[in-house]
Amino acid sequence: MSRWAPNARERLENAALDLFAENGYEETTVAQIADRAGMNRATFFRHFADKREVLFGGEDVLAGLFADAIRAAPPEATLTECLQAALVAAGVVMTPQLRAAAARRRSVVAANSELQERGLLKHARITTSIAAALRERGTDELTARLGAELVMLAFSIAFERWMTADDDEPFPPFADAALSDLRARAAELILPSRLSA
Amino acid sequence: MSRWAPNARERLENAALDLFAENGYEETTVAQIADRAGMNRATFFRHFADKREVLFGGEDVLAGLFADAIRAAPPEATLTECLQAALVAAGVVMTPQLRAAAARRRSVVAANSELQERGLLKHARITTSIAAALRERGTDELTARLGAELVMLAFSIAFERWMTADDDEPFPPFADAALSDLRARAAELILPSRLSA
Numbered sequence: 001m002s003r004w005a006p007n008a009r010e011r012l013e014n015a016a017l018d019l020f021a022e023n024g025y026e027e028t029t030v031a032q033i034a035d036r037a038g039m040n041r042a043t044f045f046r047h048f049a050d051k052r053e054v055l056f057g058g059e060d061v062l063a064g065l066f067a068d069a070i071r072a073a074p075p076e077a078t079l080t081e082c083l084q085a086a087l088v089a090a091g092v093v094m095t096p097q098l099r100a101a102a103a104r105r106r107s108v109v110a111a112n113s114e115l116q117e118r119g120l121l122k123h124a125r126i127t128t129s130i131a132a133a134l135r136e137r138g139t140d141e142l143t144a145r146l147g148a149e150l151v152m153l154a155f156s157i158a159f160e161r162w163m164t165a166d167d168d169e170p171f172p173p174f175a176d177a178a179l180s181d182l183r184a185r186a187a188e189l190i191l192p193s194r195l196s197a
Numbered sequence: 198m199s200r201w202a203p204n205a206r207e208r209l210e211n212a213a214l215d216l217f218a219e220n221g222y223e224e225t226t227v228a229q230i231a232d233r234a235g236m237n238r239a240t241f242f243r244h245f246a247d248k249r250e251v252l253f254g255g256e257d258v259l260a261g262l263f264a265d266a267i268r269a270a271p272p273e274a275t276l277t278e279c280l281q282a283a284l285v286a287a288g289v290v291m292t293p294q295l296r297a298a299a300a301r302r303r304s305v306v307a308a309n310s311e312l313q314e315r316g317l318l319k320h321a322r323i324t325t326s327i328a329a330a331l332r333e334r335g336t337d338e339l340t341a342r343l344g345a346e347l348v349m350l351a352f353s354i355a356f357e358r359w360m361t362a363d364d365d366e367p368f369p370p371f372a373d374a375a376l377s378d379l380r381a382r383a384a385e386l387i388l389p390s391r392l393s394a
Contacts, residue, residue, distance in 0.1 A: 079385050117314035124317050142354065143382045149346050150386065157339065185340045186383045188276050189347065 009047050009057055011037040016054040017101060020108045025051075025115065052118045055105055058098065059122035063129045065089040066151060070133035079147055080183065082134060086151050087158070087175035094162070094171035102163065127152050150186075154179040206244050206254055208234040213251040214298060217305045222312065249315045252302055255295065256319035260326045262286040263348060267330035276344055277380065279331060283348050284355070284372035291359070291368035300360065324349050347383075351376040 015036035019028040030051050034044040048054045069089035070082045077085070109115040127148045134144035158178035162171050212233035216225040227248050231241040245251045266286035267279045274282070306312040324345045331341035355375035359368050 113318070117318050120317040120321050121310070121314050140382075142378050143385065145350060145354070146379055146382045146386075149350055153342060153346055157342070181339050182343055183387050185337075185343045187387045188340065189343075190380050190384045190387070 008037070008039065008043060012039065012044055012047060013054055013057055013101065016051075017104045017108070021104060025108050025112055052115060055109065055115060056118060056122045058093070058102075059119075059126060061093055062090055062155075063122075063126040065093065066126065067129045067133040070130065071136065073137075075137075079134075079139065079143060080179075082137070082139075083147055083151050083154070083179060084176070086130065087154060087179060088172060090155060091170070091172040091175060096167060099163065099167075102159075123152065150179070150182055154182050157181070205234070205236065205240060209236065209241055209244060210251055210254055210298065213248075214301045214305070218301060222305050222309055249312060252306065252312060253315060253319045255290070255299075256316075256323060258290055259287055259352075260319075260323040262290065263323065264326045264330040267327065268333060270334070272334070276331075276336065276340060277376075279334070279336075280344055280348050280351070280376060281373070283327065284351060284376060285369060287352060288367070288369040288372060293364060296360065296364075299356075320349065347376070347379060351379050354378070 012033060016028070016033045019032055019036055028051075030044050031041050033051070033054065034041050037044075044054075048057070066086040066089065069085040073082050073085045109119055130148035130151050131144040134147050135141065139147065154175060155178070158171065158174040161178070162169065162174045165174070209230060213225070213230045216229055216233055225248075227241050228238050230248070230251065231238050234241075241251075245254070263283040263286065266282040270279050270282045306316055327345035327348050328341040331344050332338065336344065351372060352375070355368065355371040358375070359366065359371045362371070
């Protein structure tokens, strides 16, 4: 087996999910994951910094897709159009294969607080990278941070709904609907408040 | 020294911050923190589950203040009024003492990724408890989650601004201003978008 095997990351991810399901996350070693994927430990560590990271490769991909889409949006795009472009771009990787892996991953992460913390760190980094991409367009600091939170919230809601939908449903309509729903909710927020002068 | 010393939590927190500054977070043990505070290890563990937790006691207090204020808001309160009530309630603990401790804590947390992950876990739990309090009032799921993210974002922005303001500035005006600023930004979001039909 070559050191530069194709799809090495994906094979390591699948091997890890298999072993975590069979033996538990804690009990599985990096050496076992590499072995199951037909590689060695050193190859694992070329792709992932530690055992936890093998569960979060998708988050790094998402961060890049969101930020690149916002950078590529036309200069005259509105904030909403930028957020839509980010969510559309994410749709590319939201395949049935990812969905199946996500369902397996969810049960591993739910049982381990260290993994939940790592997931939150990834979530925070994606949010930061979206906000940075918006700022590069000249979006002011607060709007950039609000926009980044909205992309993440829309993505989370769309993802939850997509995970419980029929197997062959594409992701993009879920993303569109979640962002529209959140924009409708945001309208409630800008209603005048009696407590504020 | 009694096992039930008054202000035990606060004394442990201050002792921990002293030792982390003197010797580093990694190098400090729970036994040393307890000893510096004039207590024993067992007392430490009655107040904090582990060494990391001693830095995040304030977050648990905040989660309670936010959620209680939302529960106590009048039934006819708008979403914005509920978010304002939560931020007003937090103002009670935003004392000059907390500000000084927060500045010391920040440098410890910035140097340690485990502590950042724990901070994010606390942040996520506060967000969840705000959303739960909003749902208990009959707020729909998406509005509750959006509202919770907005309280957290407004609080973060207010906190950052307050930390760089003059020493004697009270917190509540910063919270008011941050929420108002975010509501103004949210208006941009509900503008019609050319990409959405």
